[in-house]
Amino acid sequence: MGKTIAEKILGAHMGRDVSPGELIEVDVDIALGNDITTPLAIVEFEKLGLKSVFDQDRVVIVPDHFAPNKDVKAAQQCKMVREFAKKYRITNYFEVGRMGIEHALLPEQGLVLPGDIIIGADSHTCTYGALGSFATGIGSTDLAAVMATGQIWFMVPESIKFIFHGSCQKWVSGKDLILHTIGRIGVDGANYAAMEFCGEVISSLSMSDRFTMSNMAIEAGGKCGIIQADETTIEYVSSRAKREYKIYKSDDNAKYKEVYEFDCSRIEPQVAFPHLPSNTKPISEVGDIKIDQGVIGSCTNGRIEDLRIAAQVLRGKKVHPEVRLIIIPATQAIYQLAIKEGLIDIFIEAQAVVSTPTCGPCLGGHMGILAEGERAIATTNRNFVGRMGHPKSEVYLASPAIAAASCISGRIVAPEEVL
Amino acid sequence: MVIKGKIHSFGNDVNTDDIIPAVYLDTTEPSELAKYCMIGIDPTFPSRVISGEIMVANKNFGCGSSREHAPIAIKACGIACVVAASFARIFYRNAINIGLPIIVCPEAAGESNDGDILEVDTDQGTIKNLTTDKTYATAPFPEFMQRLIAAGGLMEYVRIKNATANLHSK
Numbered sequence: 001m002g003k004t005i006a007e008k009i010l011g012a013h014m015g016r017d018v019s020p021g022e023l024i025e026v027d028v029d030i031a032l033g034n035d036i037t038t039p040l041a042i043v044e045f046e047k048l049g050l051k052s053v054f055d056q057d058r059v060v061i062v063p064d065h066f067a068p069n070k071d072v073k074a075a076q077q078c079k080m081v082r083e084f085a086k087k088y089r090i091t092n093y094f095e096v097g098r099m100g101i102e103h104a105l106l107p108e109q110g111l112v113l114p115g116d117i118i119i120g121a122d123s124h125t126c127t128y129g130a131l132g133s134f135a136t137g138i139g140s141t142d143l144a145a146v147m148a149t150g151q152i153w154f155m156v157p158e159s160i161k162f163i164f165h166g167s168c169q170k171w172v173s174g175k176d177l178i179l180h181t182i183g184r185i186g187v188d189g190a191n192y193a194a195m196e197f198c199g200e201v202i203s204s205l206s207m208s209d210r211f212t213m214s215n216m217a218i219e220a221g222g223k224c225g226i227i228q229a230d231e232t233t234i235e236y237v238s239s240r241a242k243r244e245y246k247i248y249k250s251d252d253n254a255k256y257k258e259v260y261e262f263d264c265s266r267i268e269p270q271v272a273f274p275h276l277p278s279n280t281k282p283i284s285e286v287g288d289i290k291i292d293q294g295v296i297g298s299c300t301n302g303r304i305e306d307l308r309i310a311a312q313v314l315r316g317k318k319v320h321p322e323v324r325l326i327i328i329p330a331t332q333a334i335y336q337l338a339i340k341e342g343l344i345d346i347f348i349e350a351q352a353v354v355s356t357p358t359c360g361p362c363l364g365g366h367m368g369i370l371a372e373g374e375r376a377i378a379t380t381n382r383n384f385v386g387r388m389g390h391p392k393s394e395v396y397l398a399s400p401a402i403a404a405a406s407c408i409s410g411r412i413v414a415p416e417e418v419l
Numbered sequence: 420m421v422i423k424g425k426i427h428s429f430g431n432d433v434n435t436d437d438i439i440p441a442v443y444l445d446t447t448e449p450s451e452l453a454k455y456c457m458i459g460i461d462p463t464f465p466s467r468v469i470s471g472e473i474m475v476a477n478k479n480f481g482c483g484s485s486r487e488h489a490p491i492a493i494k495a496c497g498i499a500c501v502v503a504a505s506f507a508r509i510f511y512r513n514a515i516n517i518g519l520p521i522i523v524c525p526e527a528a529g530e531s532n533d534g535d536i537l538e539v540d541t542d543q544g545t546i547k548n549l550t551t552d553k554t555y556a557t558a559p560f561p562e563f564m565q566r567l568i569a570a571g572g573l574m575e576y577v578r579i580k581n582a583t584a585n586l587h588s589k
């Protein structure tokens with residue numbers, strides 16, 4: 001019986017074949033924590049009384065959620081993380097001014113590579129599956145254990161294959177494909193399983209769109225969202241990688257728990273209604289939804305390609321007088337590039353606000369919290385009750401194109417409506 | 420271990436923002452987190468729950484973020500055990516890692532009501548609903564997880580492993 005990419009990567013790290021359902025303890029290549037999850041891990045790690053972490057170059061810490069410090073408590077947590085990084089000489093600690101949203105930053109820095117096993121105390125660690133790696137979110141105690149031993153326990157997941165055929169309609173992006181997929185299978189449709197995205201449409205996607213898709217695997221309950229590394233991947237990683245990497249392919253006779261096929265020519269831009277990412281509708285069926293705020297950013301859609309699309313829609317236009325648009329480039333490098341390309345000018349001309357990289361509003365942390373009864377359209381990944389603020393506020397998820405167009409219109413609309 | 424207590428019932432897809440909203444993630448203190456447990460769904464929950472009671476939910480309990488603050492808040496507010504039709508993956512491992520007993524049992528979850536009294540025997544893998552007088556069997560934990568639980572959670576397991584291997588502790 002053949003093996004899937006997930007089984008091959010886990011097997012390669014075990015030095016033997018592994019099969020779904022098996023519980024293994026395996027070496028990891030990279031372990032990640034942020035300002036919210038690392039403090040809990042530090043408390044646990046310190047109890048062990050060790051002098052060092054398993055490998056100071058393979059632990060990555062990024063304060064991004066409540067950083068730049070949103071208040072005194074956040075400042076305390078960031079300080080705790082900073083001091084830990086210093087004490088254990090963590091080489092990949094990214095301070096404010098050098099940081100970005102973790103899942104945009106790590107690939108950009110070449111820290112995560114094809115064939116890796118990457119764990120992160122953040123559920124969207126699955127983003128790196130877009131590079132052909134096995135990347136998954138874990139908890140803080142897991143992170144503490146990995147920082148100590150370099151190993152983690154896993155159940156080898158079954159794999160589910162998603163094949164995307166045909167070609168995409170105008171304005172349809174990776175975000176729309178993944179929202180459509182989650183809409184089809186539900187928020188636990190891939191629980192415990194490795195999702196594998198393939199087909200000619202995936203091969204033609206940019207790395208940015210691929211990251212967006214893998215990012216939201218967790219929104220279907222997936223353990224990871226893997227895309228086989230190809231020319232596009234190699235082009236992306238070759239200038240960034242500072243160590244060897246390996247590309248794995250699923251065998252033709254690999255066993256999948258399920259196979260889903262999509263005809264992309266029939267997929268319209270998607271909007272996920274409150275309060276689940278699976279609550280999706282094609283843009284033509286959205287109806288009359290008035291919005292108070294737009295957010296373009298996050299680990300899902302805060303990359304330069306996303307900002308370019310937003311700028312394409314916003315150029316020469318103004319944000320609706322009753323709407324606040326917040327745009328957050330995901331990393332410092334993206335921010336700088338957006339300035340050089342003139343995108344930030346376009347945003348400010350359009351009367352949007354542009355912020356330094358942070359998770360901020362995505363998790364209702366800071367920089368754009370919603371009041372009671374307010375509605376936002378966001379390029380983020382979760383629209384749970386109260387996710388961006390008041391429990392009686394609402395979040396609609398969509399692509400940067402839809403978010404930008406909606407902020408001009410004041411209602412959720414397709415870009416054609418405002419261009 | 421036998422846990423007997425009153426049930427607090429919840430529905431499908433209870434997510435970690437429901438269990439502990441992100442604004443309260445600015446602390447690692449269990450007693451602080453306990454004050455806000457489940458307030459995304461029911462603001463009265465922290466004040467209603469009595470130590471030793473049981474939480475029962477439908478499918479996909481704990482979906483969403485990786486925040487371990489969620490099982491910690493549940494454990495710290497006094498819930499002795501969570502029974503659900505299914506759990507989201509990261510929540511499941513977090514609960515096991517911190518020693519919060521959680522049990523998958525779709526039948527018991529589906530047929531129990533808020534306020535029923537449940538008796539859960541984690542060793543035998545049985546759940547008894549004393550109100551409806553029904554008994555359910557659950558799958559035992561795999562051997563590896565039993566070892567984790569027997570060690571007292573993941574960190575104890577690591578401590579034992581480290582002591583044996585004498586890993587970089589000098």
Ligand code: SF4
Binds near residue numbers: 122299359
């Ligand atoms: S941008 Fe949002 S989803 Fe992404 S890591 Fe930050 S809080 Fe999590």
